[in-house]
Amino acid sequence: MPRRLAHRQGVVGLGWALGLVLLLVAGCSSQGVVSPLAPWPPQQTAGPVPSTPAAPSATPSGPTTSLKYRLIHPDGDYFGISTWKAPSQAETNLVAAPAGATPTIQEFFVGWDESFNPQSVRNSYHLGALPLLTWEPEGASKDSNQPAYSLRRIASGAFDGYLTSFAAAVRTEGQPVVIRFAHEMNGDWYPWSEGNSGNRPGDYVKAWRHVHDLFVRAGAVNVIWLWSPNVVRGPETTGFASLYPGADYVDWVGLDAYALGESTAGAVLDHSLSLLHAVTDKPVLISETAAEPGPEKAPWTADLFRWLNRHQDVIGFVWFEHTPTDGGKYDYRFTADPATEQAFRKGLASLRLVDWPIRATLPTPPPSPIP
Template sequence: MTLNVLLLCSLSYGVYAAVISKAQAPAYAGLGAEAKGPGLVDQLKLKAPQTPSIPQKQQLLDPDGIYFGTSTKQAPWSGAEVQQVGADAGARPTISEYFVNWKHGFDPAAVSAAYQHGTLPLISWEPWAGGDSNQGAGIPKTTSADVDQPAYRLANITAGKFDSYITAFAKGVAADRRPVMIRFAHEMNGSWYPWSEQTNGNHLGDYVKAWRHVHDLFAQAGATNAIWIWSPDVVRGSHTRGLSALYPGDAYVDLVGLTGYGVLGEKTPDTTFDSTLKKVAALTDKKILITETGAEPSSLKATWIRGFFPWLIKHPQVIGFVWFEKDLATGANADWRFAATPETLSAFRKGIKTLHLVSGSVRAAASKPPP
């Protein structure tokens, strides 16, 4: 009897060890395809997420292709939306972006939903009570109710008035274990959010202090699985500030994100992005993720979309993009969708076929031949 018990325990441990070994393997293939449901680890009721494996943060910063992300009305919850975007595009998304203000805590179910849909969760984490500004616009509209939120002044963040909330959020991220992209206080160089140094009683230098304080609280909580995305708006004339005084430093940033839409008669993404890319290159060599993009309704929309894909290929430092697939009915202030018209849909479908999209596997040590 004792021998049988020992054999059973040995066999069970062998199965467990094999599963755990597989879960910690250096490749993650869970992107771009819906998860197959609970794995053996989950069935044995061991502590592990319901995804094929847990990717490592560094893998996701050095992907084997280009990320195709989307922000949709019900992201990250709706698998049907992911499927519809994939059917429209002819390629399944690998990032789901959604927005969380500081009235809400970390929700592990949202992260699980994103991973179950084969996408990385990208949280645009907004230090305010909420508002209507910048629902995916080229030059966002601003209301006083949006920007005048004194409780959320940057100095209050740095002074520790939100430490309990931030620490709880960070502990939730740490406990989840899976990488979570955090786009904290985005478009800070504009004037349409209360975390801009141009609004809400903030002062020069406050943004970097607040960013570093929040980052340090995550480090103290052990949330090393957070991927920090510093995400300004593209620099356009007088409505945006310069970037150098707003950059927290390479030790506090994993990726640079950019918001950039085809607006104001811009015919090509070169016009939209290139001048800002040069400014970013002067600050850091971190890789870049376009964290919001789309094109406004106009006769140039399909032209801009057609130009977007060769532009991406020309700029290897840009590792992906998140398309704002929303319109007036789904929470945006214009129809930014690539699926807006047959012409724009055709331009997008043809263009995305020219990209080598990310599969989720870590980049091989040996150089791969170009696609």
């Protein structure tokens, strides 16, 4: 879901410092108990620049990647949330109470006119959640055609100063951070679509690999890379292969999947999940989901959780809890009506959730309270 209000009507058919110790505290859950993750040791000094990027999917051999590996392969389902001011204590409270569980992913958006904000990562961990940073290569404009941010310019090094600085800040923060770079690339509503901004076929993969490689060279090994197309609607069968950066460049694959009148989750997700499986066996996160208002919203929400329980390769979901006044095209909140709220709470209780929250112990209190 873009930060702009208008989007996706029918196209493809419709991402603390050194020495910080992470303390993991098991949360209370009525679902099955999932073993808490081991603490992540202090970050080690980055070694020499590798000649080729290391494969994120490889089994880690050092202590600095042990938590990252466990996060990539969780023993349970993630319950993620995106709210207008995420990560926000007040907004998390408004979600956790009716959901009956605390979110374990906090998703927020960062444009390329913004620097990395370590406080967002710290606030996410204070809220007991893994930070998911959706990183949008565009300026303040929300126009779908921005040649200044073309994929070729990214791949050719035009933004290397910004990217290297961002990567260094992520590395210094130390904690694992999910980065969802240039999502929904198979649509036509973003500047990084290969049909916009003067982009050509093949440019997306080149840009992704260039960004990834700069992070590797900067020693930012704490990134979990999430590649996230939009679901395909209709008979399209070309798949995602031409846009997939490759196994060495991706840790998770995602699907952005909104119900626009469908009555079952499978009607929205099944075809696209099969297209994903044709190119990769990486863990799948439903990286944005919700349902538009209407008589099918509550039944579809209930069926989403049945669908998740049937698909063990899907490691969780992120619900887009927004209204038209704060970034949504529709009122996507599961709390918008009693029937949907009840369906959500009951469905969430049926999942075997990751038994968190995570709690981070900081050397000093955060500079500012979490809003």
